[in-house]
Amino acid sequence: MNKDLKNLDEVTIRFAGDSGDGMQLTGMQFTSTTALVGNDLSTLPDFPAEIRAPAGTTFGVSGFQIHFGSTEINTPGDMCDVLVAMNPAALKVNLRSLEDGGIIIANKDGFNEKNLKLAGYQSNPLEDGSLSKYQVHAVAITALTHNALADLGLSNKVIERCKNFFALGMMYWMFTRPLEPTIKWIQEKFKKTPELIEANTRVLKAGYAFGETTEIFAVRYQVKPAPLKPGRYRSITGNEALAWGLIAASVKSGLDLFLGSYPITPASDILHELSKHKNFRVKTFQAEDEIAGITSAIGASYGGAIGVTTTSGPGMALKTEALGLAVMLEVPVVVCNIQRGGPSTGLPTKTEQADLLQAVYGRNSEAPIPVIAANTPADCFFTAFESVKLALKYMTPVILLSDGYVANGAEPWLIPSVNSLPDIAPKFRTDPEGFYPYLRDEKTLARPWAIPGTPGLEHRIGGLEKQHITGNVSYDPENHEFMVKMRQAKVDRIADDIPLAQVEGDQKGDLLVVGWGGTYGAIKTAVDNKRREGRSVSHLHLKYLNPFQKNVGEILYNFKNILVPELNLGQLSKLLRAKYLVPTITLSKVQGLPFKSIEIENKIDELL
Amino acid sequence: MNKDLKNLDEVTIRFAGDSGDGMQLTGMQFTSTTALVGNDLSTLPDFPAEIRAPAGTTFGVSGFQIHFGSTEINTPGDMCDVLVAMNPAALKVNLRSLEDGGIIIANKDGFNEKNLKLAGYQSNPLEDGSLSKYQVHAVAITALTHNALADLGLSNKVIERCKNFFALGMMYWMFTRPLEPTIKWIQEKFKKTPELIEANTRVLKAGYAFGETTEIFAVRYQVKPAPLKPGRYRSITGNEALAWGLIAASVKSGLDLFLGSYPITPASDILHELSKHKNFRVKTFQAEDEIAGITSAIGASYGGAIGVTTTSGPGMALKTEALGLAVMLEVPVVVCNIQRGGPSTGLPTKTEQADLLQAVYGRNSEAPIPVIAANTPADCFFTAFESVKLALKYMTPVILLSDGYVANGAEPWLIPSVNSLPDIAPKFRTDPEGFYPYLRDEKTLARPWAIPGTPGLEHRIGGLEKQHITGNVSYDPENHEFMVKMRQAKVDRIADDIPLAQVEGDQKGDLLVVGWGGTYGAIKTAVDNKRREGRSVSHLHLKYLNPFQKNVGEILYNFKNILVPELNLGQLSKLLRAKYLVPTITLSKVQGLPFKSIEIENKIDELL
C-alpha cells in the first residue's frame, strides 16, 4: 500500500499504560532509535507514586513522553500529538495532555468492561463518540500479538508482556524509524532466552507491518534529522549525568569520591549509579539516615576525599544542622538536593523548585553556602563537576539544586572529550612551617586542607566559633564578627570567579524572563517563539543562585519588566527583589509538574 | 561621717568575679532591692562558656550588670558607671565596658601575684597607675570579711563564700538602698543553717558600715523612684516569662501544656521552669533529641494538648523536617527558638538574632509558618501567650523567636491580673455530621481539631499532600497548587487579625529605625535620645515577622530613610526589601552581644 508521507518539524508522543505494561522501556527504545536517526529530542517519564498499583486503575498509569524534531528541542513537549493508550485508565489520565485533533492509538482489547469500570468510564470512549475531536485508531493489539506468536507455544503471560513491542512497531512505522536498533537491543537483552528474542522481534515487526498494510493509518510522517553539532552523542538522564559529573571531577582532581547517602525519591538513582562504579574507587555508603549521610561525607572530606551527599525534600531538611557544621569547618562537601513536591513528604514522585530559599537561607545563624542549579538533564554533568570544583577551590560546602523533572528526564548529550574538561587541582597542605588551620588564601579566602596523616600538621577543628588564623576556639566578640563576615566574603568572592551571566536574546528590551534550574527548556522555547513573533523579550537563566553573577543587576536594570516563572510561590523573585530592589512579576506554578512553554508564552503575551 | 548625697537619674553597675564568687546572686539581690525602692531597671547576666573554669582566669569571669534609674530604663546599660571587680581577671575582662571616669571597687586581696599572672597582668593595675582615668577604690574585701567573722569559728572556705555580701553591702550604702530585703532573703535561704544567716548578715552589714564610716568614699548617690505605672511588680527573666506565658495560655484555654524538649543553652531554663509546675498539669518530656522533642509535641497537639518545643541554634536546625510535617498536618504547635550565636555550635552562651530567615524560609518547599518575636524579658510572657493563641486559632505551627539576651535578662514586670488576659477559646470538633478533616473555617481557614477519642470522627492525616476538604492523599496537580496557596493564605490572613504596627515617635519623617526582637530597648533608648535632641527619627519595632502587620508598608513609605539595626548581617532588611521594595540601611552587629544604644545613636547621627 502506498501511504502519504508528511514532513513534520517536531512531534510529541506519549506512551501510556499500566505500570506492568512496559511503557518506560517502550519509550526508551523509541528514544534511542530517534536519537540514532539524528533528531534532537527530550523525554520525560511519568511514574505512578505507588510501587505496583492494582492493574487497570488510574493511579497505576505509567507514561513516557518524547518530544523530537528536526529543530532544536528544549522540552519534552507541552501537549502530545500522539497518545498510545494501552488501557482506559491510560487514556483517562493522559487525554488532557493531547492536542485537539491529535492521534490516539488505543489497544482496543484493553478496553474491556472491567478496565473501563476501574478507570471510571460509564461507557467505552472508543465507541461512544466522546473522542470525536481526536483521530482515534482502536487496534486490537493484544489479539494481534497473540496471533503473531500463536505457534510459539508461549504462556499467555509471556505473550501479554510482548504487546508493548507491537505498539512500538506501529510507531516506528508511523514515524519512519528503523527497526534494527531495537532488534539489536532485543538480541542483547534476551540473549539467555532465545524464545524471547524471537517473540519480541516478531511482535515488533508485526506492529510495523500492521501500519504498513492495514487501512487504518492513512498518513505516515517523517521528521528529518536536526542540525545538531557534529560529534558522538548519547542519551543521558539528569541523575546519571550528575553521577558521572561527580566521577569526572574525581578523575580530574585525583581525589576519591565518597558518597554518604540515604535513599529517597527522586535522588536514589544517583546512589544506585555511583555504587556501580567501584573501579573508579567510588565509595558509596548507604547511611542510617540523612544526617549520617552528610556527616559521613564531611568526615570523608576532612580525610581528603570529595565528600558528597544526595537527597531530596525531607532529607534535605534533616541535613540543616550538619550544613552549618560544614560552613564552620570550611570543608568541601557537595550536597545535591533533587527537589520534589512538598512541603513535608508532599508529592514524592513529582517535581518542584521550592527549596531555593531553604538552600540560600535555611540554616541557623549566618551560614552562607554557594548554591548552583542544573538546567537540563545533561547540564547536571557540568553542574556536578562545577560544584566539586567550587567546593575544593573555596573549601566550602556547595548546594547543587536539581529537581525530579531534570533528574528523570533525558536528552541527547554531545559527549565531551575528557581533555576538554576543566582542570581541578586541589592541593593538600603539607608544610608544617607557618601552618595555621584558618590561615587563608589571599585570593580565594580558602583555608588550607590539611588532612590527617600529614606529619606535623596535627590540629583541631570544630563547630565552635574559631579564632581567625589559628582556628582555636574563640569567644571574642570582634573575632566572631570578623569571622561571620569572612565566611560571607568568601562565598561572595566566588562571583569574581564564575563567568558572567549571558542573556539569550537582546541585551535590553521590554521584558526579561528570568529563570533558574529545570525551567530552562520551557522558558527558552517560549522566549524563542515570542522572539520569532518579533516581541522584545529576552531570557536570563541563572545557574548561580548564591552568589549571583556580578552582572545580574546590570542586566535586570536594562529591561522594563521582569518576569520570573518558577515552580514555587516566587522564591527567586524574593531574592532578586531583596538584592536589586527591582519589581518582578512572578509566574508561579506549583502542581508537581514542569511548565509548559505555552503557559509562559501566554504570560508573555499578557505582559507585552 | 557626713558624706555628700548626689542625685542621679540612672546608674549602671556591674558586679564581676570568678564563677565561684557568687556574682549572679549578688547582682540579683541588688536587683530585688532596687526594684523594691521603685526604680525602673534592666539587668543582664553574663556567664562564662565553661562550667567551672579554673579560678582566676579571664575565661572564668562571671558578670552581672544592672541599669536602674528614676526614668524609664530600657536596656541593661551600654557602659557601666561602677565596676565591682573581685579579682584581676574580672577587672581585665570588664574594664572596656566602664565609662571613663567611672568607679572601680576592687577587692585588693584578690589582686595577688597568682591571680595577676592568671589574668595576664605584668604589674598590679591597682598600683601601677594604669587606671588613672577611673576612680579606683581598692578595698581589702577578703580581709574585712575575715575580720567580721573572726569569732564565729567558720572554715576559711565558708568565710570566702561570704565576701560577695561585703561588696553588696558597700553598694547598698553607696546607692542608699535598704539592707532589710536581703537580710530577709538570707534568713529564708539559710533557714536550715543559722550560722550562715549570722555570717552573711554580718558581712552584709559590715560592707554597709564600711561605706558609712571609712574615708575612701566621699560621695553617696541617690536614685529616686521612677514614675512607674502603679501596681504590683515582680522581676522576671525572659525564659521565666516565656514559661509562664505558656502556662497562662494553658490555664486560659483549658488545655494541658505539653513540652517536648531537649536541653540546650540558652533554652534549657524554660524546660527547667516548666518541669516545676506539675500542679498545672504541665507535662514536660525530656526527649532523646530535638526531633523527638518536636515530634512528641506534634503528637501531643494531635491529641488535644498545647504542644510546645523549645530549643536554640543547632536544635532548631534539627526540627526543620518536623516543622514541615506540622505545616502539612495543620496542628497547633509552638516552637520557641531562643537564638544564640552561630553558625553551627557557634557561641552557645552568647546572643544573636540570626535565625530570622531560617524561621521564615528555612524548610523544604512552600511551608509557611507564622513567626513572632519577643522584645524584652517580660514581653516573653505576652509573646508566648500570643503564640499559643495564634496556633490554636489558625491550627498552625508558630515559631516564637527569643534570644539569649532576652532570655537571661530580667526586668520589672507589672503583674497582669489573670482576668485581663485575653480569652483563648479552642473548640474540638465533635459532630460527625459533615465532618471532614480539611474542611476549613471560612474566616480563619483553620481546619477542625478532631482529637482521637471522639466517637465518629475517626480519620487519617499525614505528611503527603492532601485533598482539599477530605484530607485524603491526593496527587492531583490542581489540588496541590490549591493547597499550597491555601496554606499560604491561611498564614497571610493572620495579618487581618493582629493589631496594626505602631510607630513610636512621629508617623512621618526623615528616618525610621526598624527593629525586631531583643534590640527593642537599645533602639528605643537611642531614638528617644535623638528625639530629645530634636531629630526627625521614629522607631518601628516588629513583633510579627510573618506575616507582617498590614500597615507596615504604609509606614515605611512615610520615611525618607530606613535604618534596620540587627544582630545579624541584615536579615529583616532582606525581608522588607523583598516585600516592600524599599531601600534599607542595615546596621549590623554580630558579636554575640546586644547593641549598645550609643552604637545606634551614632548611626542615626551619621544618617541625619
Added chain:
Amino acid sequence: MNLVEETLKDAPKTPVQKYTAKDFQSDQDVRWCPGCGDYSILAQVQRVMPDLNIPKHNMVFISGIGCSSRFPYYMDTYGFHGIHGRAPAIATGLKIARPDLSVWVATGDGDGLSIGGNHLIHICRRNLNVKILLFNNQIYGLTKGQYSPTSEFGKVTKSTPYGSVDHPFNPLLVALGAEASFVARTLDRDPKHLQFVIKRAAEHKGTAFIEIYQNCNVFNDGAFFTFTEKDTKDDNVVFIEHEKPLIFGKERDKGIRLEGFTPSVVSLTDGKYSVNDLIVHNEKDTMLSFILARMSSIPNLPRPVGVVYAVERPLYEAEMSRQIHQAIQKQGEGNLEKLLNYGETWVIN
C-alpha cells in the same frame, strides 16, 4: 477537668456494639502491590481488633514512611502517617498527653531500625504503653529496593550491586538490648499466630515490640519462605510458648537443648534426648530471651517465633501522671494568680 476530658466525657469507654473486622476497614483503597505480605498483616490486625474491647475512636495508629507505614490509612481508627522514623516519638507525645488512648505504631525495617532506630530504643527503655508492629521485609520497599539494616550480608540490591557489606541488625536483640518489656516475632503468612501475638501485645502493659516477617514480593520475594511456606516451615521454625519445651519439626520430633549457653537441635527420636532435656520457655527470663533472640544468627537452628519476652515494669506515662496527681494533691491545682505573684513582688503606688 481539662477541655479534652470535658469534650470526651460522654464518649463510650467500651465499644457500644460488637465490632467485626469490617468495622476496622477504612474507606481508602489499599494500594500495596498485589501479593504483598502487608495485606495479611492488615487483615489480621483488623480481625483481632474486635476482641480487644476498645472502642475504635480510642485507637490511634501512627506510622513513619514506607510501604508498611501506609498502614494507618487502611484502619478505620484514628490514623497518623508521620515522617520517616519518627513514629515512636510522635506516639510518645500522644501517649503522654493522652494515656487513655490505645496507641499503635506501624513501621518497617528501614523506618524503625535505620532512620528511626534511636526513637525505637528510647521508647522501649521508657516503656510507654505503645504497641509497635515492625514489618520486616529486609528491604526498602517504597523507595524501590535498596537493602535495609536487616538485609543479610552480601545482599545484592539497587544500592549494593556488589553485595552489601553491612552486618545486619537482629531486631529482637536490639529491642532486648534496650530493655523492651515485651518482645515477640511472628509471620505474615501465619494468620492465627499473627493474631495471637497481636492480642498478647495489646494485653501487655508496656511497650510491645513485634517483629513481623513480611514478604515483599516485588523487591525481596521469598526472603522468609523457609519460615513461612508449608514444606519448609515446620522444620525451620520453632514456635515458642510460655512454660512449654521447645519442640519443632514436621513430626514434632526435634527440640532445642542448651549446652552451656549454646542452643542446639536434638532429635527426640534417636533415644539420646527426651522432652525433659529441652529448653522450657519462660517469657520472664531475661537471659533466656537473649538466647532465643540470638538463635536467628546461628546457622542450622530453627527460627524462634512467638512471644520471646514479657515482663511488667513501670509505665512512663503512668509515672508522669502519678507525679502530676501527687503535685496537685500536695500543692493544690495550679493557680495562675498565685504563680504570677509568687516570690518577691513589690507595689508601686
Added chain:
Amino acid sequence: MNLVEETLKDAPKTPVQKYTAKDFQSDQDVRWCPGCGDYSILAQVQRVMPDLNIPKHNMVFISGIGCSSRFPYYMDTYGFHGIHGRAPAIATGLKIARPDLSVWVATGDGDGLSIGGNHLIHICRRNLNVKILLFNNQIYGLTKGQYSPTSEFGKVTKSTPYGSVDHPFNPLLVALGAEASFVARTLDRDPKHLQFVIKRAAEHKGTAFIEIYQNCNVFNDGAFFTFTEKDTKDDNVVFIEHEKPLIFGKERDKGIRLEGFTPSVVSLTDGKYSVNDLIVHNEKDTMLSFILARMSSIPNLPRPVGVVYAVERPLYEAEMSRQIHQAIQKQGEGNLEKLLNYGETWVIN
C-alpha cells in the same frame, strides 16, 4: 594512587621516635571543672598512646558535644569536635575514606546514647575499626545538669525536680544488642585499668565500645564512688578477665556463680562453694556477655568491670576496600572516556 596517597607517600607509618605522654598534650588549656573525672581519662589516654606504635599524625579523635566531647582539643593528634551525637557517623565517613587512620570517638552518655544512640548502634553493627570512649557521668554536664539516658530512675535534676521517670539504658547491653564486637567497662579513677582497657580496644580489630564511669563533681558528684573509692570498691566491683573466675572482695573471698542464668554472689570462705563453682570469664562467649552486662541492673551484685566481650568479625571498611580492589582487578581502573561512551551512542556528522 590518588592524591591523598601521593601526598602522604613519604609520611612515616610508625613513630619516628618513641613518644611520651607529653607528646600527646596539645597546646590548648584544659578547661574542665577542677576535679572532673575527665582529667584522668585524658591523662590515661595520653599515657597509653605511646605504646600503640602509631604515629600521632595518623590519629584522629572525633567527638560530638558535651564536656566529654571537648576531649579532642586536648590531644596533640588530629582532632574533630563535631556536632551533638554525630561523631560515630563522622568517624564512619572518615574511616571508610581513610582506612589507614587510627580513628577514635570521644562521647558522653548524652551525646552517645541520647541524641546519638542511632549512630552508635549502627557503627557497632557495621563494625568499623573505630574506638569509642563513652564517658558516662549519668548527667548532662555541659548544659549544667539535666538527667541523661543513663541516670537512675527517680533522679532529681534541673529538668526533673520531681525525679525522673525514665528507665535508664544499660550502655553495655545497648552495644551488645547492636552486636558490637568489643564491649568493655572501666573507671576514671582506676588509671591502670583504664590504660589496660584502652590498649585492648586499640588492639581490637573492629568497633570497640568502652563505657567509662566518670565522675562529674559539679552536677553528679559521687555517682560511682561505690565502684571507684577505696573503701567500697573492692566489695562492689568484680574485675573480669578472660579465662579467669569471677572473684572479688577486699579479701578476694567472694565470687559470682550462676544458677541457671542467674548470677549470684557466693562466699568462698563458708565452705559451700569454691573457685571451681564460679563463672569463668570468656570474652568470646556471647551469652555470657549478656549475663555480665545485665549484672548492673541486678541489685546486690558487684559491678563487672573489664573486657566483657571481644570477638572478631569482618570490618566494614575492609570489605568495602576489597570490593573496590576486586572491581579494579576485574574491570581495570576506571576510565572516564570509556564511561562516558559506554552503552548506546551515536554520531552526528
